[in-house]
Amino acid sequence: MISLFKERRQKLTLFKSSRQKNIQHRISVPEGLYTRCPGCKQDFISEQVAANYYVCPGCGYHMRLTAQGRIKLIADKGSMRELNAGLITRENLDFPGYSEKLASLEAQTGLKEAVVTGVCSIDGISTVIGVMDSRFLMGSMGSVVGEKITRAVEYATKRRLPIVIFTASGGARMQEGIISLMQMAKTSNALARHSQAGLLYISVMTHPTTGGVTASFASLGDIILAEPGALIGFAGPRVIEQTIRQKLPEGFQRAEFLLEHGFLDMIVERQNLKSTLGSLLRLHSPSAILNRKKGGG
Amino acid sequence: MPLKEAEDQIRLLDERLSKTEDREERQAILDEKNRILKDAYENLTSYDRVYLARKPTRPGVRDYIKNIFSEFYELHGDRLMRDDPAVIGGIASLDGIAVTVIGHCKGKNLEENIKCNFGMPNPEGYRKALRLMKQAEKFNRPIITFIDTPGAYPGIESEEHGQGEAIARNLLEMGSLQVPIISIVIGEGGSGGALAMSVADRIWMLENAVYSILSPEGFASILWKDASRAREAAELMKLTSFDLYQMGIADRLFAEPKGGLNQNSRSIYQRLKTALKAELEQLAKLNKRTLIEQRYKKYRRIGDCSPK
Ligand SMILES: [Zn+2]
Numbered sequence: 001m002i003s004l005f006k007e008r009r010q011k012l013t014l015f016k017s018s019r020q021k022n023i024q025h026r027i028s029v030p031e032g033l034y035t036r037c038p039g040c041k042q043d044f045i046s047e048q049v050a051a052n053y054y055v056c057p058g059c060g061y062h063m064r065l066t067a068q069g070r071i072k073l074i075a076d077k078g079s080m081r082e083l084n085a086g087l088i089t090r091e092n093l094d095f096p097g098y099s100e101k102l103a104s105l106e107a108q109t110g111l112k113e114a115v116v117t118g119v120c121s122i123d124g125i126s127t128v129i130g131v132m133d134s135r136f137l138m139g140s141m142g143s144v145v146g147e148k149i150t151r152a153v154e155y156a157t158k159r160r161l162p163i164v165i166f167t168a169s170g171g172a173r174m175q176e177g178i179i180s181l182m183q184m185a186k187t188s189n190a191l192a193r194h195s196q197a198g199l200l201y202i203s204v205m206t207h208p209t210t211g212g213v214t215a216s217f218a219s220l221g222d223i224i225l226a227e228p229g230a231l232i233g234f235a236g237p238r239v240i241e242q243t244i245r246q247k248l249p250e251g252f253q254r255a256e257f258l259l260e261h262g263f264l265d266m267i268v269e270r271q272n273l274k275s276t277l278g279s280l281l282r283l284h285s286p287s288a289i290l291n292r293k294k295g296g297g
Numbered sequence: 298m299p300l301k302e303a304e305d306q307i308r309l310l311d312e313r314l315s316k317t318e319d320r321e322e323r324q325a326i327l328d329e330k331n332r333i334l335k336d337a338y339e340n341l342t343s344y345d346r347v348y349l350a351r352k353p354t355r356p357g358v359r360d361y362i363k364n365i366f367s368e369f370y371e372l373h374g375d376r377l378m379r380d381d382p383a384v385i386g387g388i389a390s391l392d393g394i395a396v397t398v399i400g401h402c403k404g405k406n407l408e409e410n411i412k413c414n415f416g417m418p419n420p421e422g423y424r425k426a427l428r429l430m431k432q433a434e435k436f437n438r439p440i441i442t443f444i445d446t447p448g449a450y451p452g453i454e455s456e457e458h459g460q461g462e463a464i465a466r467n468l469l470e471m472g473s474l475q476v477p478i479i480s481i482v483i484g485e486g487g488s489g490g491a492l493a494m495s496v497a498d499r500i501w502m503l504e505n506a507v508y509s510i511l512s513p514e515g516f517a518s519i520l521w522k523d524a525s526r527a528r529e530a531a532e533l534m535k536l537t538s539f540d541l542y543q544m545g546i547a548d549r550l551f552a553e554p555k556g557g558l559n560q561n562s563r564s565i566y567q568r569l570k571t572a573l574k575a576e577l578e579q580l581a582k583l584n585k586r587t588l589i590e591q592r593y594k595k596y597r598r599i600g601d602c603s604p605k
Contacts, residue, residue, distance in 0.1 A: 143600030178540075178544065184468055186599060188469040
């Protein structure tokens with residue numbers, strides 16, 4: 001496995017160096033026309049990047065998707081119906097500047113909070129989804145995120161639907177203090193009931209998924225998928241480095257590392273994500289389940 | 298004056314006291330001591346409480362176990378990997394009633410702390426706790442947890458072994474355990490590391506215990522990139538037992554003597570023992586379904602955000 005990654009890395013480096021030459025003359029480009037890949041630091045035509053689901057055409061780096069972009073990628077066209085969009089934060093810590101921050105983020109991103117939840121169809125299968133957006137306070141979980149996830153799970157349990165949650169989060173939201181921490185228990189308890197009802201939960205971890213979100217609903221999927229290269233962990237890399245006073249090994253806490261250590265089922269490239277989810281959902285639909293004799297004995 | 302500084306001054310005054318025979322001077326020193334203590338204890342800040350909650354002279358989980366229960370058999374290991382000394386657990390007798398007791402283990406000195414990793418569990422600690430809780434459920438034993446941790450350990454191995462998964466699993470499982478769970482925050486309730494052992498029917502806090510999303514140092518360094526602003530952070534974070542009670546998260550508080558608990562504090566054990574017995578008697582009256590439903594609702598209502 002490791003040697004395979006090494007080989008791929010070498011190929012990529014080679015590829016990158018050949019690319020670099022073509023790009024060099026475009027030192028100053030109008031903003032917006034080109035998108036710089038955070039992976040290989042090269043510029044690509046934005047349209048081309050968008051058409052490629054925001055996966056770098058050069059190195060395959062999976063750039064962050066907005067919640068709307070993710071929904072467009074996953075939900076059948078026009079099928080998404082948002083749930084609980086109107087929930088609002090009732091400040092409980094009176095953290096200075098927090099409500100202003102929420103207001104400015106809403107203006108900036110068009111999002112009311114760090115997660116969008118709703119019900120949609122994926123390859124024709126009715127599914128509840130939750131999509132986090134890391135532009136909104138690092139996708140952190142405060143009361144609204146916890147409540148929306150919980151309500152989405154409860155909705156799925158009540159209507160006997162599967163749920164898919166796409167995580168992208170720095171963890172529990174500091175500005176709401178202990179209330180944020182308690183959302184970890186709240187969301188996990190709701191998932192316990194969904195699970196006890198025999199229903200499917202697929203967790204899709206995207207870059208980055210850390211802290212209290214990793215330590216609650218993100219890690220509780222019947223099936224856990226991740227996008228390539230996603231940073232996934234409980235403690236952030238900087239906190240760990242400060243604690244152990246040494247540099248972390250390359251690839252630490254990346255999706256590939258988690259797969260190797262047994263905490264992921266699959267790494268799925270973005271272009272295959274919808275079809276993979278569709279197939280998994282179909283394999284869990286009532287029509288796919290072997291009919292067995294009812295009753296004991 | 299911060300409590301820690303007050304205590305340093307008291308120490309200096311005690312030294313002076315031991316060096317003088319002069320009656321008048323001794324009286325002056327004693328008066329000064331009383332004035333400082335009175336002033337400090339009457340104006341405890343949130344950070345003073347953090348200081349008290351962390352004090353190594355404060356009773357730890359082993360003191361509570363020894364003084365509340367008549368028998369205790371410590372059980373070890375998660376059956377998967379190893380035994381995590383940051384979490385201790387076992388079977389105990391509460392005046393004849395079998396209970397499962399689990400707690401975070403902090404040391405009283407550096408040597409002990411190195412052994413138990415300063416009370417910061419690895420995933421194996423949470424998995425041991427879960428194993429013992431499942432065992433408790435099988436044998437219909439109530440679960441009592443003692444919370445005292447700076448948080449889950451952030452290290453290479455703990456990540457490799459799935460720290461996030463271990464905590465998440467406990468949250469999910471504890472919500473549905475069919476036996477009563479009482480969690481007592483005796484010192485530091487730090488972050489997910491504390492939560493993973495305190496999804497409970499009742500959360501009790503000792504007066505000077507704290508419970509927070511992160512340590513004030515961590516909070517300050519994340520939000521202001523400056524860990525030295527911990528004192529300021531503590532005031533904002535609403536982490537004292539009184540704050541938690543007001544927010545409806547802590548169900549009951551237990552008073553401490555002035556200056557916090559120490560190794561000579563005896564009454565706390567009897568008070569907790571009496572309270573535990575009474576509470577378990579009440580919880581035993583609920584059928585399993587009602588018990589779990591009430592526990593679900595306890596967390597369900599935290600963080601209300603319906604539009605006004
Ligand atoms: Zn790239």
